[in-house]
Amino acid sequence: MSDDLVLRAQQGDPEAWRVLYRQHAGRLVAWLRTRPTGDSVAAAEDIAAEAWFVAAQKIADFEGSSSDFAGWLFGIARHMSATARRTAERRATTPGDVSDLSDLVGTVAEPQADVAAKEWVRAAISTLPPRERSVIGLVDGLGIDTATAAEILGINAVALRVARHRGLKRLNSSLGERHLTVVRDTPPQAGPGSAAVS
Numbered sequence: 001m002s003d004d005l006v007l008r009a010q011q012g013d014p015e016a017w018r019v020l021y022r023q024h025a026g027r028l029v030a031w032l033r034t035r036p037t038g039d040s041v042a043a044a045e046d047i048a049a050e051a052w053f054v055a056a057q058k059i060a061d062f063e064g065s066s067s068d069f070a071g072w073l074f075g076i077a078r079h080m081s082a083t084a085r086r087t088a089e090r091r092a093t094t095p096g097d098v099s100d101l102s103d104l105v106g107t108v109a110e111p112q113a114d115v116a117a118k119e120w121v122r123a124a125i126s127t128l129p130p131r132e133r134s135v136i137g138l139v140d141g142l143g144i145d146t147a148t149a150a151e152i153l154g155i156n157a158v159a160l161r162v163a164r165h166r167g168l169k170r171l172n173s174s175l176g177e178r179h180l181t182v183v184r185d186t187p188p189q190a191g192p193g194s195a196a197v198s
Contacts, residue, residue, distance in 0.1 A: 005066040010059050027142050028077055034137030035081045036130060047084060051077035062134055070144070074152035078134075083170070124174050132167030135160055140168075 008016035028051065032044035054076050055062075062072055125133055131153070138149040139160075150160040 003065040006059075006064065006069060008064065009064070017056070020066065020069060023066075024073055025052075027070075028074065029142070031074065031134075031137055031142055031144075032077055032081060034125065034133055034141065035078075036085060036133075045181040047077060047080050050080050054080070071148045071151035074138075074148075075154065076155065078152060124171050127174065128167050128170055131155075131163045132170065134173070137168045139164055 005019060009020060024040070025048065027046045029044050030048050035044075051073060055073050058076075062069070064072065128136065134153055135149060138144045138152060139146060144152070145177050146157055146160055146164075150157045153160065155163075
């Protein structure tokens with residue numbers, strides 16, 4: 001059953017849409033940056049804007065609370081990202097750069113080390129298969145809980161845990177001699193659509 005925020009959004013209340021946008025827009029763009037679109041023209045911000053447009057058009061069909069909204073919105077964005085990738089493959093365009101995953105790195109002691117760490121994260125994440133890259137981006141990068149991440153990706157919780165385990169194992173083996181200390185400026189926020197971190 002819909003809660004008050006979703007009900008107000010379904011009735012066209014601009015303030016309800018502002019609240020939903022503030023809750024999810026930044027994380028949506030950050031997650032889309034981890035997904036390969038196959039085309040440098042299809043920026044994460046563009047796909048996010050299209051996802052919000054589709055969400056606004058289809059909000060009347062949405063059944064759930066504001067805590068379910070993230071999974072629904074990210075699912076729309078996942079489909080749009082996949083469509084952009086397929087379109088780019090048909091056009092045979094050159095894939096864009098791997099996105100900035102600065103949230104995975106956080107703060108380090110020296111600016112040079114920060115740049116090197118971010119470059120390493122970009123390079124390491126880009127070597128992962130798409131599913132593992134998406135799972136790690138959602139769960140470890142954005143702090144989204146596993147149930148919501150599984151819903152976003154259209155897979156079950158077991159498949160998500162397996163993909164996360166494999167991805168982290170690959171990242172760990174690629175680390176080799178290099179060891180980075182991961183320090184977050186602020187811990188991921190707990191709440192609807194995010195994992196509680198202790």
